[in-house]
Amino acid sequence: MTDRAVAIDARELTFAWPGKARLIDIERFTLHRAERVFLRGPSGSGKSTLLSLLGGVLQPSGGEIHLLGKAINEMSAGERDRFRGEQIGFIFQMFNLIPYLDVVENVMLPGRFSKLREQRIIGEPVAEAKRLLAAIGLNDPALLSRPVTELSIGQQQRVAAARALYGKPGLIIADEPTSSLDQDARENFLTLLMDECRAQGASLLFVSHDTQLGARFDRVVALKDINRAATDATGESLA
Amino acid sequence: MTLLLALRSLRNRRATAVLTIAAIAISVTLLLGVEKLRTAARDGFANTVSGVDLIVGARSGQLNLLLYSVFRVGDATANVTWESYQRIAKHPDVAWTIPLSLGDSHRGFRVLGTTTAYFEHYRFAGDRPIVFAEGRVFNDLYDAVIGADVAEQLAYTLGQPVVIAHGTGRVSFTEHGDKPFRIVGILERTGTPIDRTVHVSLEAITAIHVDWQGGMQAPAGARVSAEEARERDLTPESITAFMVGMKSRVMTFTMQRAINEYRQEPLMAVMPGVALSQLWNLVGIADTALRIVAAFVVLAGLLGMLTAILTSLNERRREMAILRSVGARPRHVFALLITEAGILASSGVMVGVGLTYGAIFAAQPLLERRFGIFLQPGGLSGYDVMLLTGIVLAALLMGAVPAWRAYRNSLSDGLTIRV
Numbered sequence: 001m002t003d004r005a006v007a008i009d010a011r012e013l014t015f016a017w018p019g020k021a022r023l024i025d026i027e028r029f030t031l032h033r034a035e036r037v038f039l040r041g042p043s044g045s046g047k048s049t050l051l052s053l054l055g056g057v058l059q060p061s062g063g064e065i066h067l068l069g070k071a072i073n074e075m076s077a078g079e080r081d082r083f084r085g086e087q088i089g090f091i092f093q094m095f096n097l098i099p100y101l102d103v104v105e106n107v108m109l110p111g112r113f114s115k116l117r118e119q120r121i122i123g124e125p126v127a128e129a130k131r132l133l134a135a136i137g138l139n140d141p142a143l144l145s146r147p148v149t150e151l152s153i154g155q156q157q158r159v160a161a162a163r164a165l166y167g168k169p170g171l172i173i174a175d176e177p178t179s180s181l182d183q184d185a186r187e188n189f190l191t192l193l194m195d196e197c198r199a200q201g202a203s204l205l206f207v208s209h210d211t212q213l214g215a216r217f218d219r220v221v222a223l224k225d226i227n228r229a230a231t232d233a234t235g236e237s238l239a
Numbered sequence: 240m241t242l243l244l245a246l247r248s249l250r251n252r253r254a255t256a257v258l259t260i261a262a263i264a265i266s267v268t269l270l271l272g273v274e275k276l277r278t279a280a281r282d283g284f285a286n287t288v289s290g291v292d293l294i295v296g297a298r299s300g301q302l303n304l305l306l307y308s309v310f311r312v313g314d315a316t317a318n319v320t321w322e323s324y325q326r327i328a329k330h331p332d333v334a335w336t337i338p339l340s341l342g343d344s345h346r347g348f349r350v351l352g353t354t355t356a357y358f359e360h361y362r363f364a365g366d367r368p369i370v371f372a373e374g375r376v377f378n379d380l381y382d383a384v385i386g387a388d389v390a391e392q393l394a395y396t397l398g399q400p401v402v403i404a405h406g407t408g409r410v411s412f413t414e415h416g417d418k419p420f421r422i423v424g425i426l427e428r429t430g431t432p433i434d435r436t437v438h439v440s441l442e443a444i445t446a447i448h449v450d451w452q453g454g455m456q457a458p459a460g461a462r463v464s465a466e467e468a469r470e471r472d473l474t475p476e477s478i479t480a481f482m483v484g485m486k487s488r489v490m491t492f493t494m495q496r497a498i499n500e501y502r503q504e505p506l507m508a509v510m511p512g513v514a515l516s517q518l519w520n521l522v523g524i525a526d527t528a529l530r531i532v533a534a535f536v537v538l539a540g541l542l543g544m545l546t547a548i549l550t551s552l553n554e555r556r557r558e559m560a561i562l563r564s565v566g567a568r569p570r571h572v573f574a575l576l577i578t579e580a581g582i583l584a585s586s587g588v589m590v591g592v593g594l595t596y597g598a599i600f601a602a603q604p605l606l607e608r609r610f611g612i613f614l615q616p617g618g619l620s621g622y623d624v625m626l627l628t629g630i631v632l633a634a635l636l637m638g639a640v641p642a643w644r645a646y647r648n649s650l651s652d653g654l655t656i657r658v
Contacts (some may be wrong), residue, residue: 031346055654057563078568090654092564100251112244113566143391163565 007031007171010055013063013235014229015049023049024231025062029221033068033170036194036204041223047207050223051175054205055088056080064132068170085114089164089202091193096160097148103138106148107163117167119225132162135199136192141190153186157166161193165200172197172204181208190216241571245578246557252551253370256583257548263587266406266540267630270533270596274623275585277526279606287431288482288511290362291337292491295319295327295498296480298499298505303520305514308339308480311349311408314407315341318477323504325535327483332490333362337482340475344407348389350437352478358486363431373397374424377440380469384424397422399499401437403447413456415447418465430607437565442473449473494620521652544583548576548641552648559649573646580638584631592619592627 005017008031015024021143027070031037041047053065057080065073068087072080089110095185097106107129121128133139136158148156157177174193178186188230190213197204206217214220249256279468296304306312328336337360340352351357355376358369374397378383383401395401399422420439428434446468450457457463463471485491491653498508527625559572619627641657 052654055564057654081563081566081568084564090564092561092654096561098558098561100247109562110565113562113568113571117566 001036002234003035007033007035007068008205009064009066010054011064011066013053013065014061015053015058016061020161020176021063022054022229026063026226027228029226031171031203031205033203034198034201036197036206036218038217038220039205039207039221039223040209040211040214041207042209045223046227047175047223047228051173051207055090056084082114082188085110086116087170089166089169089172091157091160091164091172091174091177094180095152095157096163097151097156099147099149101147101148102161103133103144103148103151106159107132107166108162110116110166110169114167117169120168121166129162129166132165132196133159135164135196136165137188138162153180154182154189157189158192161189161196165196165202168202170202172202174204174206176208177206178213179208186210186213240646241574242582244562245575245582248555248575249579249582255547259544259583260587260590262543263300263537263540263584263630263634264590265628266290266533266537267588267591268594269536270626270630271591271619273529273533274620274626275595275599277530278620280522280526283430283520285512285515286364286523287515288361288363289365290360290484291482291511292485292488292496293483293495293508294480294511294514295483295506295508298507301507301514302518304338304480304507304509305511305518307341309432311341311351311436315479317505318478318479319481319506320504321475323410323506324478324481327498328481330494332486334486335484338441338478339480339482341479342407342443343403343405343444343447345389345403345437346393347374347408347431347436348376348386348435350439350444352439352441352475354441357438358479361433361482363429363433363480367429367519369429369433372427374422375422378419379423380440380443380446380473381418381420381465382423382439382443383420384426384438386426386436386438387428388434389437390509394453395425402522403437403439405451417462418447418468428607441478445473445475446471452554459634483615488633537630540587541584541630541637542608544580544587544634545637545640548580548583548638549644552641552645553605555645556648556652559645560645560652560654561651563649564654565647569646569649572649573642576642577635577638578644580634580642581631584634584638588627588630605655629657 010026010027010029013024013026014022016022025116040052049058054061054067056075057078060073063073064071067083070083072083075083098109100111102125104126109126111125118125131186132145136156138144138155138165143151143155148159151159155181161177177193181189194204194216206213293294294304294308297315297319301317307315310483324336324338327333335356337357338353341349343350356476360374361369372387374384384396389395400419401422402419403415405415419444426433446465449468449471450463451459483494485494494509495510496507562572562575
């Protein structure tokens with residue numbers, strides 16, 4: 001019924017807050033397994049709403065969302081929370097880290113809420129956390145012992161990427177992860193993130209307004225092209 | 240897991256956390272301290288006299304009689320004649336009596352004229368008898384036995400001469416200077432008014448007043464010297480009050496009624512236990528007030544905690560969203576905040592218990608010396624444990640307020656993190 005080779009399959013997806021105008025109206029959006037898609041989404045295009053729907057935090061008003069073969073719109077809130085913990089790694093624009101946990105603990109955080117993430121790890125969880133950090137460009141032991149609040153933003157984003165990849169989730173959703181990085185750091189970060197996604201076989205949904213980066217992805221999708229309810233920054237409907 | 244996150248999170252905000260814990264700890268210390276003091280005071284109170292079936296004095300009030308005969312507070316309005324005392328003492332149902340003659344003092348300590356029956360029959364704190372730390376009972380006319388506080392505060396030793404003053408004021412201008420006493424015994428500490436009493440024989444009280452008339456000593460020519468006094472008949476005309484031990488407890492009520500209806504003289508007999516509890520009920524009002532104050536201080540401490548957690552919520556919305564993004568459910572967020580409240584409150588309670596015991600050890604010598612209150616460090620009573628558990632439960636209940644808000648926030652914020 002559902003295609004297990006598809007990471008995201010959203011059909012006739014609509015969302016509106018009760019009594020408000022539609023924010024999301026997407027006929028079809030798919031992302032294949034191990035595919036890396038660049039989703040161009042300026043503010044007002046319904047980006048955060050879409051990510052909340054994909055993350056299972058919001059329940060769609062209509063339509064279906066299948067993630068990795070599971071219809072999450074049919075799940076209860078608790079099941080969606082669990083599914084998110086097990087299958088999705090998130091990277092946000094900034095302030096991704098829990099300030100009172102150290103670097104390695106931050107990376108291992110998904111394991112605290114999902115046994116499955118922990119079980120997918122071969123070997124010691126701490127070793128895996130350190131391996132991921134090294135793979136994503138943080139291999140200085142001195143850095144690992146520093147409080148996360150003392151890391152540079154670039155370093156913090158790498159920790160967040162390592163955390164998203166920890167425990168091999170099937171889908172990585174990155175929401176403007178590079179927008180607070182400079183040009184060089186941005187390229188470098190993206191390279192390492194894509195390499196590690198490929199190594200783990202994870203699908204990557206990369207949301208950004210920075211079109212320059214799009215060339216390195218398998219596919220580029222503009223959110224306002226697929227979202228029939230998208231508005232521009234002034235709030236006017238474009239459809 | 241939630242516990243570890245909560246601990247780390249609190250450590251991250253340790254200044255606020257420490258202050259919150261301190262506020263709760265202080266309030267717990269106050270509450271426990273009041274509780275301990277109250278228990279100690281009540282026990283000390285009830286322990287002041289035991290083994291005595293009736294206290295008999297001139298007819299006045301039950302409390303007045305108890306206060307002057309046992310607590311050495313206030314004065315008798317009238318005396319009991321020697322004849323009446325003798326009649327009751329010789330009653331076949333009476334096992335023993337202890338006559339009490341009050342009215343003089345020594346440097347602020349009351350002087351009690353009595354017989355050796357006092358040392359033999361008086362009991363306190365259940366069934367503890369009066370024990371001599373040094374020396375012996377009085378057997379010479381001018382022998383005195385002093386309580387532990389008297390010995391300690393005035394640095395008196397055996398053999399030391401003391402002069403008794405007329406009247407009970409702290410400062411006295413008329414002294415029985417012509418008839419000095421010698422200290423022959425020092426009593427062990429009892430934690431009762433005995434510690435603050437100078438004991439002499441009943442005859443000695445008569446002797447020092449032998450040449451006194453209407454509160455004044457006779458003029459120089461008519462005085463009776465200490466040695467001359469020995470030759471006189473020193474049987475007192477009256478005593479202040481007396482304590483009665485019955486051969487059988489069952490007879491106590493009958494004897495009490497008989498004394499209260501005694502026709503020759505207006506006398507009154509009270510049962511110490513009944514009078515003590517009546518007096519305690521009176522004192523208990525202050526005690527209830529103190530407990531209410533302590534309870535409100537605890538409430539203030541908990542409200543401080545609530546404030547601290549609530550104000551932290553806004554700056555922690557991001558933290559909650561991150562936790563949500565890695566799979567935390569709203570109930571995890573709820574549990575995290577409840578756990579924080581639990582940690583703060585239970586740490587506060589533990590520190591408070593520690594502080595209370597520290598304070599008891601520090602203050603105990605002073606309390607015992609100054610007020611005769613003996614604080615039992617002991618363990619926590621069942622009631623204490625109940626109180627402390629109540630505080631933690633109340634904290635958890637209050638913690639539900641910020642927890643619920645965080646829960647609501649995390650539902651509406653979802654993964655979108657607003658600064």
